[in-house]
Amino acid sequence: MVAAGALHGIRPAEQPLIDRLREQALSAAGEYRPVLTSFLNPRQRVLADMVAEQAGVELHGAGGFAQAEMQRVLFAPDYFTPEPSDFAVTVLECVYPAKFTSLHHSTILGSMIHHGLDRSAFGDIITQDDRWQLAVTDTLVGFVQSDVDHIGKTKVSWQVASGKDVLRPNVPWRDLTTVVAATRVDAVVAAGFNLSRSQVKELIASGQVQVNWLAEGRADAQLVPGDMISVRGHGRVQLVDILGITTKQRWRVALRVLAK
Template sequence: MDSAVFQHFRPEERPFIERIDEWRNQAIDEYRPILTNFLDPRQQFLIETVIGKLDESFRYWQAGGYNQAERKRVIFAPGYYQPQSEDYRIQLFEIKYPLKFAELSHGKILGTLINSGIDRSQFGDIITDGERWQFFGVASMADFFVEQITKIGSINVRVIPMNAIETVVPANDWVAESLVVSSMRLDTIVADTFNISRQRAKGLIEAQQVQVNWTTVTQPDFQLDLLDMLSVRKFGRVQLRNVLGQTRKAHYKLEIGTLRRRPLKGQG
């Protein structure tokens, strides 16, 4: 790969960009499809950017288990190949728990899965219709999910493999918003999105309360980019969906999606 490619991306993204090149070359050289684990939206964007315009000799496809999926598996393949849904090897799981006596949340489920020792790339989106909770995983990990995930916090649960047609319709709480910011710094985006002071945003970041693309970032001046996903503990999530341009004062006009954390019962 031309080394000039790397100057357009963050230094820490270089290993993933090199992996993209390896996947592509492997698909072409071995003339067969290559399947990745689940990739986040930023990684999917990097694939699109690095590979660029496709030709008839090589293509890639992606799927995450349902139409609105954030995290997806990607197939790199020669041009002859036409993937079927089963080729992505994605398994739907439902979490069975005592509905009348317990309450689950996205954060609790995510924390349990990660703390089980499994890599984040082995499972995709976690979804709910407001009552039932499901997630998508790498099919080869089905036994692990079923046998190892028996508690979420103090709640006894069972993980049950399900057919894709049983996927719930997710309750979509994402809100599309516009935002004008003075810079693409992490502390600026956090402060302006959640209407808190820059100093408080800086404190949250330095206290390891903020993640970018599911990785804790402790530098307030970290520069954000297109399709980055932020998670701010006790506040919610933010995705940078589009950079619409700059104002006359050189401020950035952004299109973002927000998933704000609802206050607990009894709190304002």
């Protein structure tokens, strides 16, 4: 589910994506056929939903996994009911010597980028116990299987996973109700990860913090319910709700925290 709060503050850097999505949506409307995008993150899907509404077309999404964060989107006329195959997504399982080594999300992601893959070409990276799976576009299956033969120093191979073999994500979010001085990025991150405000400001200044999948360089940036903050090396914290003001004029907030 895409958070409603992610809609605020469209930035100039997003305009090229909006233009590309608008062109695809208008093609779907004008040619009366479905048009498929690359993988989009939740923030980008909010923009796609805006564009779809303006163009008068329906929006459908899928990413290979249940409740996938990264999804391919179909702009389509209202008559169209998509099948899973229409999204052209394949889930690949990484085969590696799990008894002797371990893999990490960051190393798998880094290996894909190192091999020249744009982040929009592949979707979620999911793990369960010592198993790892990756969603990719159908057209990239052969490339990944033939070219991505190492993750870091570990030799790997890839096999297609389908049906019951596809992992179901189990993300351990923690609910937290707390009090902050302000609904600013630095205050919410500090509360979510038990960091000092000065530590958070250093993280922001060094480009380690994103709000709604966009880099945030201002410690005093205001948040609204639904906003998702990612902090490299720490995890994610979402401002779920603002519950009110205390007698000491501080904000009581509901957060969801996913710590690394």
